[in-house]
Amino acid sequence: MSHPVARRCLHVDRLIHRRHWRRHDQRDPHPPTAVTGVYGTLVKFAARRMIGRVPDSIGVMWHNTAVMKDAMGIGRKVDGWHELDPNLSSYAGMASAATIGCSFCLDFNYYMAHNQGLDEAKVREVPRWRTSTVFTPLERRVMEYAEAASQTPPAVTDELSDALLSEIGPAALVELAARVAFMNMTARMNIALGIRSEGFADACGLAPLAERTVASGAA
Numbered sequence: 001m002s003h004p005v006a007r008r009c010l011h012v013d014r015l016i017h018r019r020h021w022r023r024h025d026q027r028d029p030h031p032p033t034a035v036t037g038v039y040g041t042l043v044k045f046a047a048r049r050m051i052g053r054v055p056d057s058i059g060v061m062w063h064n065t066a067v068m069k070d071a072m073g074i075g076r077k078v079d080g081w082h083e084l085d086p087n088l089s090s091y092a093g094m095a096s097a098a099t100i101g102c103s104f105c106l107d108f109n110y111y112m113a114h115n116q117g118l119d120e121a122k123v124r125e126v127p128r129w130r131t132s133t134v135f136t137p138l139e140r141r142v143m144e145y146a147e148a149a150s151q152t153p154p155a156v157t158d159e160l161s162d163a164l165l166s167e168i169g170p171a172a173l174v175e176l177a178a179r180v181a182f183m184n185m186t187a188r189m190n191i192a193l194g195i196r197s198e199g200f201a202d203a204c205g206l207a208p209l210a211e212r213t214v215a216s217g218a219a
Helices: 037-051 056-079 086-100 103-115 137-149 158-168 170-192
Strands: none
Touching: 037 056, 056 170, 086 103, 086 137, 086 170, 103 170, 137 158, 137 170, 158 170
16 A cells, blocks of 8 residues: 655654643653763664654653663564554554553654654544544454553454454454554553653644544443
């Protein structure tokens, strides 16, 4: 599937209204520390090249560089997977983040979807995918799977898994499950450390993300 050329946007250092989607990440963030040394210089250079600035979250994670390196390494490997359509991957990750309540994850992934030239009009609707009319049946099933897999305990049904298996195939289904699992790790860690939205999407002038709708009986 082809995708439009990304209209790349870099975060700018200016006062930005930072939105929050759920109360889970309203707590004060873990105090950051200075990002120093040769590796720190490389990390800051890479961050500025990718998003235009060094996010506060790097200072938080810098307290344990081994954890940060491994988490970033896993993230790069996840980004290299390609069995699942990129738009479906984006919707799944954001549906998972919305379920858990990670505003940083929602903000950053919305920003990255814009920079990667994905369908940002659909991406912004992910938090309310159940009531939005823009998604196909397959896209809805992917987000339902991501949401179900992000519950505690996971609530993926045989019927849903079988339906996706027939539509996207076993390799893509494994990737979907793994992407959702990685987002769960990232989102829950961010919330526990008080890492919140840093206004990436706002800096690009993107339309606000839709407010999340919750299914009856969902967390």
